[in-house]
Amino acid sequence: MALYSEKVMDHFRNPRNVGIIEDADGIGEVGNAKCGDIMKMYLKIDDDTIGDVKFETFGCGSAIASSSMATELIKGQPVSEALKLTNKAVAEALDGLPEYKMHCSVLAEEAIKNALDDYYSKHPEKRKEHSDESGKL
């Protein structure tokens, strides 16, 4: 049995939305010690929607595939939906990750949440509108 699904291999070889957004509205950077993955997520937010998203990931194949898939999942979605993205949803969209690589998909979730946190800290008036839905932010 192949260790990684076709989708993981596809997103690893041809990652979507790689790069940076110069005038990003929110930037999130996270890392994990386990495989030394570092992930940086840039969000452009238009009318409470993820207008554009780009990422830079220095890390293992699972981290690259997870960030690529995560950007695909949230692009064009309302911010409220992006806030609900879980690493489980990312892993499922990739047709699964090996158990010991699940922490790499957690990074993608955290990077997006950090970037949204950054956005809300710059636009505190927006935070109010979502406080009912997310509680945490």
Ligand SMILES: [Zn+2]
């Ligand atoms: Zn990793």
